[in-house]
Amino acid sequence: MPRDRGGALRARAGAALTPREPARRFAYYERLSRRDQAVYRRSDAVTWLPVADASALAPVVERLGAALAREDAAAVAVASAEIAGRLARALGAPAPVVEVLAVRPRHDWGELHGLYTPQPEAARIVVWMRTARKARVVAFRTFLRTLLHELCHHLDFEVLGLDRSFHTEGFFRRESSLFRQLVPEAGPADPRRAPLPPGGGPRGRSP
DSSP: OOOOOHHHHHHHHOGGGSOSSOOOOOGGGGGSOHHHHHHHHHHHHOOOOOOTTGGGGHHHHHHHHHHHHTTOHHHHHHHHHHHHHHHHHHTTOOOOEEEEEEEOOEETTEEOOEEEEOOSSOOEEEEEEEOTTTOOBOOHHHHHHHHHHHHHHHHHHHTSOOSSBOOOHHHHHHHHHHHHHHSGGGOOOOGGGSOOOTTOOOBSOOO
């Protein structure tokens, strides 16, 4: 069963990372059921995922960047799985299975960067390392953010204990919090600038 640690994470979040103004709700919020709106608001309330000793992952993050630079798919997959697994375990979640595929699928709304699928035995994250249009290797920061984005869906279920994983402002802030802990020089990011994927959400399993 998912572990509901949302209250503990909110307590550790810190006022500086909690929006002083009311959180912006994406348009699809109004189309949700009352139950799902409550899940959405719970997601919005958690803006930071503190990782103990995140700096210990720096060598793995560097290996990921180097593997992307030399277009080594096998090494990209190994580093991606280690990053996702160690972050998940540090936050009290089981490690997901991570698969790195070649060229992103294309749709009428754009390219699919990553995909999270919860499964009974082990959740699965898929990330594509080449763009659909020109089959170029994805930039390091974009690839890492995609990996962390899909991991955040996993953490919504396994750490926050949510029934759905919605794209909320809180969700994007959690993604950014992980990225800034792994890449400290990235500096603060504004989740309001993050593009909302088509449909907005949700991801994952039914209650």
